[in-house]
Amino acid sequence: MIYTLGEAVYDILFKNNQPAASVHGGSMYNVAISIGRAGKDVAFAGFYADDFLGNQSRLFLQKNGVGTDCYRPVAKAKSNLALAFLNAQMVPNYNFYRDERLNGHPFEIDFSNAEFLVTGSFYAIDDHNFGNVLDVIEKSRKNNVNVVYDPNIRSKHLDEHPERYERIARMIELADLVKVSAEDLFHITGSKSHDDWKKYLNKHSAQKYILTQGAGPVEAVFNDEHFIFQVPEIDVVSSVGAGDGFTAGFVSYGIEAIKNRTHFELAIERGISFAGAVCRSNENYIAAENGN
Ligand SMILES: Nc1ncnc2c1ncn2[C@@H]1O[C@H](COP(=O)(O)OP(=O)(O)O)[C@@H](O)[C@H]1O
Numbered sequence: 001m002i003y004t005l006g007e008a009v010y011d012i013l014f015k016n017n018q019p020a021a022s023v024h025g026g027s028m029y030n031v032a033i034s035i036g037r038a039g040k041d042v043a044f045a046g047f048y049a050d051d052f053l054g055n056q057s058r059l060f061l062q063k064n065g066v067g068t069d070c071y072r073p074v075a076k077a078k079s080n081l082a083l084a085f086l087n088a089q090m091v092p093n094y095n096f097y098r099d100e101r102l103n104g105h106p107f108e109i110d111f112s113n114a115e116f117l118v119t120g121s122f123y124a125i126d127d128h129n130f131g132n133v134l135d136v137i138e139k140s141r142k143n144n145v146n147v148v149y150d151p152n153i154r155s156k157h158l159d160e161h162p163e164r165y166e167r168i169a170r171m172i173e174l175a176d177l178v179k180v181s182a183e184d185l186f187h188i189t190g191s192k193s194h195d196d197w198k199k200y201l202n203k204h205s206a207q208k209y210i211l212t213q214g215a216g217p218v219e220a221v222f223n224d225e226h227f228i229f230q231v232p233e234i235d236v237v238s239s240v241g242a243g244d245g246f247t248a249g250f251v252s253y254g255i256e257a258i259k260n261r262t263h264f265e266l267a268i269e270r271g272i273s274f275a276g277a278v279c280r281s282n283e284n285y286i287a288a289e290n291g292n
């Protein structure tokens, strides 16, 4: 079983400044849907508003084979929204509208059958959620569940909040695998230099990490070994959820992905293939028929 933990956000996609599509989203929600569509055991842990969109988000998880026992309603809350303004390269710039009542709730997760816990994004470092997410990560580690962390940082989330940098560093230190994008590392380190990024990740003891760079190559480190993977050229319809698709492909490969170097490489190839499938549609996840 793979658990993904985070927030549901309803994404409204704008192209040429006009609404073009709307989909259930939120980084960890997207990861869960792709894994469910790939036919693997997965559950999403989080809290949804007990309104129309919130209830639709639960039904959509269930329809796609994602367990919802740890997805709990919050009475009187309103669903979170994100406006995603896509540029000519189909890369989003977000405006978020969040209801604070969805934050600050503790999780109850039974890790007895779990292989992976995947978490990250703003949700995990928010003032009201960080302690609860940290508790889940510590419990996962005690139960030998592999923790995958994706910071998924939008610049506005860090501005003038030094404590958030510390929280990201703490999560990196605790994770078994860090999946990070070039955009994340730029926001976290303030630098565009690969050397600075490596120093930062080493300083926080990231022994296994994967760096995605949009259309640029995927770079990965497995203990002391370094790998580079080219990404195929594609016609991008929407890159919202591309990184989440990558994570879904990687973890749905299976536990060997982070145990063994050869499987690590194969799982990255699978991640690239899932990410490409996500980019080719307006949805934030792979299409059900891409699931093998
Ligand atoms: N323009 C693109 N062309 C081809 N592949 C892409 C493109 N954008 C994203 N991808 C795929 O999605 C993966 C994750 O994209 P990236 O933009 O780095 O992450 P995120 O969505 O987290 O910002 C990339 O490694 C690549 O496989």
Ligand SMILES: O=C(O)C[C@@H](O)[C@H](O)C(=O)COP(=O)(O)O
Pocket: 009, 010, 011, 024, 025, 026, 027, 028, 030, 082, 094, 121, 122, 152, 154, 239, 240, 241, 242, 243, 244, 245, 284
């Ligand atoms: O959670 C967010 O930050 C935005 C979401 O609404 C969006 O669905 C998303 O997570 C996209 O993530 P990506 O993989 O970094 O494109």
